[in-house]
Amino acid sequence: MSESVLKNHINSYLPLSEEELSEIISYFEYHTYKKKEILILTGKRCNKLFFVSKGCLHLYFIDDLGYKKTTQFAMENWWLTDFLAFQNQKESNFSIESIENSEVLSISFSKYNELLNTFPSLEKYFRNIYETAYGAALMRLKYINSYSKEEMYFRFQEEFPEFVQRVPQYLLASFLGLTPEYLSEIKKNRFS
Amino acid sequence: MSESVLKNHINSYLPLSEEELSEIISYFEYHTYKKKEILILTGKRCNKLFFVSKGCLHLYFIDDLGYKKTTQFAMENWWLTDFLAFQNQKESNFSIESIENSEVLSISFSKYNELLNTFPSLEKYFRNIYETAYGAALMRLKYINSYSKEEMYFRFQEEFPEFVQRVPQYLLASFLGLTPEYLSEIKKNRFS
Numbered sequence: 001m002s003e004s005v006l007k008n009h010i011n012s013y014l015p016l017s018e019e020e021l022s023e024i025i026s027y028f029e030y031h032t033y034k035k036k037e038i039l040i041l042t043g044k045r046c047n048k049l050f051f052v053s054k055g056c057l058h059l060y061f062i063d064d065l066g067y068k069k070t071t072q073f074a075m076e077n078w079w080l081t082d083f084l085a086f087q088n089q090k091e092s093n094f095s096i097e098s099i100e101n102s103e104v105l106s107i108s109f110s111k112y113n114e115l116l117n118t119f120p121s122l123e124k125y126f127r128n129i130y131e132t133a134y135g136a137a138l139m140r141l142k143y144i145n146s147y148s149k150e151e152m153y154f155r156f157q158e159e160f161p162e163f164v165q166r167v168p169q170y171l172l173a174s175f176l177g178l179t180p181e182y183l184s185e186i187k188k189n190r191f192s
Numbered sequence: 193m194s195e196s197v198l199k200n201h202i203n204s205y206l207p208l209s210e211e212e213l214s215e216i217i218s219y220f221e222y223h224t225y226k227k228k229e230i231l232i233l234t235g236k237r238c239n240k241l242f243f244v245s246k247g248c249l250h251l252y253f254i255d256d257l258g259y260k261k262t263t264q265f266a267m268e269n270w271w272l273t274d275f276l277a278f279q280n281q282k283e284s285n286f287s288i289e290s291i292e293n294s295e296v297l298s299i300s301f302s303k304y305n306e307l308l309n310t311f312p313s314l315e316k317y318f319r320n321i322y323e324t325a326y327g328a329a330l331m332r333l334k335y336i337n338s339y340s341k342e343e344m345y346f347r348f349q350e351e352f353p354e355f356v357q358r359v360p361q362y363l364l365a366s367f368l369g370l371t372p373e374y375l376s377e378i379k380k381n382r383f384s
Contacts (some may be wrong), residue, residue: 061334071334083327087320093331116316123315124308128279130322135275137329139285142253142263144336145369177337 002030002053002103009051009077013125020119027115028105033098039106046085046092048106052078055102058171059094070175073099073167079129099168149178150186194222194245194295201243201269205317212311219307220297225290231298238277238284240298244270247294250363251286262367265291265359271321291360341370342378 006028007021016024033039033055040046042061050057052074059072059080071094074080082092089109098104107115116122143152153176157164164172173183198220199213208216225231225247232238234253242249244266251264251272263286266272274284281301290296299307308314335344345368349356356364365375 059330061338063338069334069337071330071337082330083323084331085327087323087327093334120312120316123319124312127315127319127322130319130326131275131279134322134326134329135277135279137326137333138251138263138274139276141329141332141336142261142285144333145261145263145366146253146255174337 002105005053005076006051006105010122010125013128014121016121024115024119024122025105027111028107031104031106033102033104035098035101037098038095039098039104040081040092040094040096042093042095043091045089046082047089047109049079049081049086049109049112050074050096051105051107052076052080053103053105055098055100055104056167057096057102057104058099058167059096060171060174061094068171068174070171073163073171073175075163075166079133083130099171100166144177149176149182152176153178153183153186154190194297197245197268198243198297202314202317205320206313208313216307216311216314217297219303220299223296223298225294225296227290227293229290230287231290231296232273232284232286232288234285234287235283237281238274239281239301241271241273241278241301241304242266242288243297243299244268244272245295245297247290247292247296248359249288249294249296250291250359251288252363252366253286260363260366262363265355265363265367267355267358271325275322291363292358336369341368341374344368345370345375345378346382 003025006025010016010021010024039050039057040048054076057074057080058070059082060068060070063069072080080096082094085092086109143155147155156176169183170180173180176183195217198217202208202213202216231242231249232240246268249266249272250262251274252260252262255261264272272288274286277284278301335347339347348368361375362372365372368375
């Protein structure tokens with residue numbers, strides 16, 4: 001199942017034969033993770049790039065008070081890692097954890113480079129993925145600098161209602177820079 | 193001069209011949225901008241991607257009170273546009289302005305695609321650029337969620353001292369989410 005999700009995603013950007021797609025998939029490892037399993041730990045060498053075919057992961061760090069703070073979520077068809085650390089084969093600045101039971105394809109840094117050398121047409125696929133992800137990050141930085149945290153929550157809820165339903169509320173709060181208590185206040189006032 | 197800056201930058205990622213590099217450059221237009229010229233205006237179709245060979249640009253928006261807020265700076269060897277709007281050929285969510293006298297190479301969306309079709313090896317170059325830019329944006333989002341605005345300024349100053357010297361302080365303040373007055377207070381207290 002996971003394999004066909006990635007094949008379809010690549011195929012939506014690039015016309016490749018079934019044979020090529022199957023060879024591409026052979027560079028990946030398939031994993032299932034239960035909710036709350038750790039895939040990468042802060043401070044360990046970041047040697048994996050993940051594609052989510054089912055479920056949800058998050059990229060997070062632990063703040064000075066010991067709270068998890070989510071920097072990025074990744075649901076179906078998303079790629080996730082600490083990209084700077086992965087690119088430079090350094091220690092990760094983030095941890096990655098499954099927040100639902102998840103199915104994931106992973107690729108090591110050496111396999112990723114081998115894959116891109118063998119199938120250079122995949123450079124186009126990843127160029128598009130990262131171009132969009134970077135553009136979206138700039139929009140997110142704009143929102144952070146434009147809106148109050150309360151407005152951020154309502155905009156987010158309007159734009160991604162399914163997402164807001166799906167992720168644990170204390171992680172959604174940390175993603176928006178709120179305390180869980182404040183998020184719960186906002187929601188209560190909204191519906192009271 | 194601008195041409196050789198871009199050629200060298202591409203060559204640091206990809207081994208291409210002088211002939212190929214010259215053909216690549218022919219897809220670009222060369223511009224010089226005086227300080228405070230507008231390159232792209234919010235709300236207009238975003239049809240250009242910019243490479244800075246000299247000087248500095250910034251990607252900004254105007255907030256509700258009429259203040260400019262910088263989301264991204266681009267100095268020598270940086271690429272800049274509203275990537276989501278460029279990719280989808282939509283109205284820009286940002287304006288782009290030169291904050292120094294600048295030399296810039298620009299490419300239109302249709303030329304960009306033509307260039308990538310003619311020189312598919314450039315996909316690797318842009319994949320690397322955007323992979324790094326996205327990774328850096330995730331780190332910036334982590335810092336925003338980790339540090340006070342005051343700490344952000346000192347970390348930024350430590351990591352990019354030349355940059356802090358070079359950009360106008362009211363734009364640096366907006367980039368860090370501070371008021372210019374508060375930034376000036378922080379700096380005064382630091383050195384008093």
